[in-house]
Amino acid sequence: MQKNLLQLCYEGECGENYIRSMNEKGQIFVSLSDVLRTLSAENRKLDGKTSQSLLTVIRAVIKTLDPDEFRNVSLVVDGETISEVFLTEPGLYRVLAQDTTAAGKKFQRWLFHQVLPSIREFGVYPPPPKQERSELSAFANSLQQTVQALVMEIEKREELESRVNQVELKVNSLESLRDLSQFRSVPQRLMELGLDTYSVEELWQWCEKLRSERGAERIKCPSGLNINSCYPLALVDEAIAIYQKVVEARTRQ
Incomplete structure (x- = not known):
């Protein structure tokens, strides 16, 4: 755990106070003793009152x-x-809500308006210099441009594929004007011969x-x-003859 500790420097009326914290999988933890020690020192500086023993205060707070x-x-x-x-x-909110002094309010504002937002966004406090943030922003913009270029490339390929399909349809339309009386698809020929029980897929493969x-x-x-493609009639009949022999051989086995 100690390697993950972040030292948060709070500059108050009595100088710098360091508060240990952790950021574990996006969940932030703050040292209770450091928070109470800082608040005690700040309140003592502002109103001059003697504070209770820190250990006594910690035990009392934990009970709440x-x-x-x-x-x-x-x-x-x-x-x-x-x-x-x-x-x-949530525990931090509960502890700080109990301190309504000027020092407590100032500390709360620093913690909730500066520290926690910085840790959530950058993982550290104080936040990195603007130059580093600008570099991060530039990287994000570059990544976005790359994604946009990729999207455009995909759109171009899809458009090209659409054009190819249109050309193929036109070619097929021209083919449909031909005399196809000597061509048959496997389903057509099987229907003509009344061989509906034959395997269309296997015949197409032949x-x-x-x-x-x-x-x-x-x-x-x-x-x-593919199975609706047309072949020369003689070729389809030959495929049927081969298929019949194969089926007969299977039956004898």
């Missing part, structure tokens, strides 16, 4: 807190391991095999479905 408003943290101080109470933000081996023509279907 709910279990989830503080945490006991093990720290190594001068070679010894000690346990100290660190407040969660047509593709024969077409590839012989360099035969294939006319794609405008719908884009």
